[in-house]
Amino acid sequence: MATQPKEPGTYNPWIDQRTGIGDRRKGIAESPLRAVLDEAIPGGASLAYVFGSGLLYLFLSQVVTGMFLALYYVPSADHAHTTVAYLTKEVTSGSFLRSVHAYGSSAIVIVLLLHVSQTFLYGAYKGRRKLLWLAGCVLFALMLGMSFTGYLLPWDQKAYFATTVGTNILTYIPVIGSPLKSLLRGGAEMGTLTLSRFFVLHVFLLPALIVIFIAAHIFLFRKAGPAGPIQGDPQTLKRSTEPFYPKQAVFDLLFALVIIGCLGLLAHYLPVALGPKANPSDTHYVPRPEWYYIPVFQWLKYWESGFAVVGILVIPAFAALLFTALPFLDRRPERRPWKRPVSMSIYGFIFIGLGALGGISHRNDLRDPAIAAQLAKQQADVAAFIKKPFEPELAGVSPFAAMPLSPVASQGKKVFERERCIECHGEDLSGTPSAPSLLGVGQKHDASRLRSILQQPSDAMADGGMQPVDVNEEDLTALIAFLESLK
Ligand code: HEC
Known part of the structure; x- marks a missing residue:
């Protein structure tokens, strides 16, 4: 329920007189603050609606922390690792900042999955919201691109070898695969050109696209209007409609505070590590991607021999296409999850499948003594490196x-x-x-x-x-x- 301002129709008469920003008596075009805060939510505010704004908050947090990291970072094979080590070991709060950024990227994946799940469970992709869903799918892909490009930047062993594996996958694409890989790497091997390409993607190109698609996503959302609860007769819903401000705004703020709290605690008590500098001649290194890529990584393993194109390219592309086309395939207006058994089972199956693949990968790592020993050694190397005091670069300036x-x-x-x-x-x-x-x-x-x-x-x-x-x-x-x- 909206609180009554002192003078009806205005937030702050002094400001409104001069800007018209909050004047309810003016049209929406003249009163932008009103347009934002008075958005009508059918069925009232709900905690289920906080994930979208949580993602927006996380994106802003990544932009701000990322700008601070970029103050110290040099995207070249010679200096990248040293500058990240300097930031982590020497700069006041540098390790904290870097950890907030790294954990932030994981948080985005988690909140993104919650956001998609909520949209899916509530059937909120239906009806007038098809374009909204498409813009969301593009944002999903852009986020994955951000985490892939960001992973390489510290140029430690883990970054180098995981990205080598990641870019090698491209070669499975017929005809254009190998040229594409060379384009991304800036040559046959990974080096300074790869780093500067990933840096430009991570810092300029992808964020710019993300900003554009966030704007489109929010614009389309406001056009289509909030989907509201999954059931209820239109009359009651209309009566229980509530403006975004104050209740939903408070829910969104609370969720942002939860995110800030989690990131802050993790970054403080479990700072993100940095391994030894990438050593391309190390033939024993066993690469492992970021946790959310592990199921994909395990999936690819099954296809390495025959039919690689099918498993690595055709099936994932088909799945992505199905996901994107969802609102066009599932056109029934029915939104109650229990009346949509097919969609729900597919969704559950995919999640269980991803979890199982992750579990299998973890179990295989534990079972194979050679791999387990190598992974333990790598972990020990990282721990030893992070404990060592910072060493300024000598090689280049010997x-x-x-x-x-x-x-x-x-x-x-x-x-x-x-x-x-x-x-x-x-x-x-x-x-x-x-x-x-x-x-x-x-x-x-x-x-x-x-x-x-x-x-x-x-x-x-x-x-x-x-x-x-x-x-x-x-x-x-x-x-x-x-x-x-x-x-
Ligand atoms: C096969 C290995 C080897 C090669 C090749 C070699 N050195 Fe040495 N060098 C040594 C060793 C061992 C010592 C130190 C011995 C000791 O005093 O303990 C040494 C000592 C020296 C010292 C004295 C260092 C001091 O602190 O007193 C100089 C000067 C030196 N080398 C110059 C050279 C130059 C110039 C060359 C190339 C022409 C060269 N070395 C090639 C093994 C080598």
Whole structure:
């Protein structure tokens, strides 16, 4: 029941006089606030209607947290992982923010399933709401695209290998599959181009489409009007119609608060982990996708051998088509679930099927000792990595690669590379198990000392396998100048 404002027909006379924003006496076009708040809900406000606005809230939360993450993120194979590690380990509340964003994406999937289930149970896709349903299906697909592209961005082992599997699925599409995969990856292999493509999709293209389709979805919803309860005679429904504000608005706000509470608690007590940096040469890694993709992942396994196209392409595409076309296939006005046994059974069957596939995947992982051991190792690696203090990036800016050198020293650097000194002293000169670091060696030995140990290695060096340097005088001088510059 709407509360009576002090002056009938207005929210705030001072503001209304100047903007007309809440003036009930004006038409809807002139009074946008009225148009939003006075939406009539047949049968009255209900907790069952909170999921749509919950999704809107979650989307806004993803936009805001995502903007903060983007302040630190660099979408390149060299730096992505380091910047996420920096954000997670060093930046104040960085880990919390990243966790809210990551859990937010799971929350969207959960609330989306609740929203779709409510729509389905209430038969709310029927009648004038066909286009509304179609816009919703597009949003569903866009959300899946967001979670797929977002998963890669941290560029840790899990992200890299799960996305490798994910993009490989495309090759099952005849003719255009492989070109499509190359287009998405920006080449045959996953690398910086893949990351920047996924980044652009995740941050610009998909969100822009989502905003457009959310607008369309809400517009079509307001045109069609709320579906209201599943039964009841029109007279009683009319009498119990209620405006959106205040009761439904309060329900929606309460649900948003529940979401905020859950995300906040999870992010605080169970922060999202980050694994070691992606290592494409690791052949043992067992990839597992995000939990909501696990049933799909298990389903694909059954089809890997024969009939791959059928299982991986035809059946899912057919299912998606059926889902999208639902309001066109099921045209009876009947909305009571117990009078729609066929729809209900299919819906139940799909949910039970997805749950079962998830369960089977989990059980298989536990049963196979090799896989269970590898998964446990991966988990331990992640735990160890997240505990380690943040290490700034050395590879790209190694003193060896980036140090400004005099012409003669850079000539010496070439000799150093040619003579394979790197093999023992390490690519970034920081040493390997077979030889010590050479960083700072210019401080330790002067030029003449360096000359003598290079020409006549000490016993320890000889024991370590270091041969006397055998190059012409010019190269030797240059090599010494290079070592001298390592201060
Ligand atoms: C087969 C492995 C190997 C190769 C190849 C090698 N070194 Fe060494 N180098 C060693 C070992 C081992 C030591 C240290 C021995 C010790 O003192 O314990 C060493 C020590 C040195 C030192 C002295 C470091 C110090 O702190 O005193 C210098 C200088 C050096 N190497 C330069 C070179 C240069 C220049 C090359 C290429 C021409 C080269 N090394 C190639 C194994 C190698």
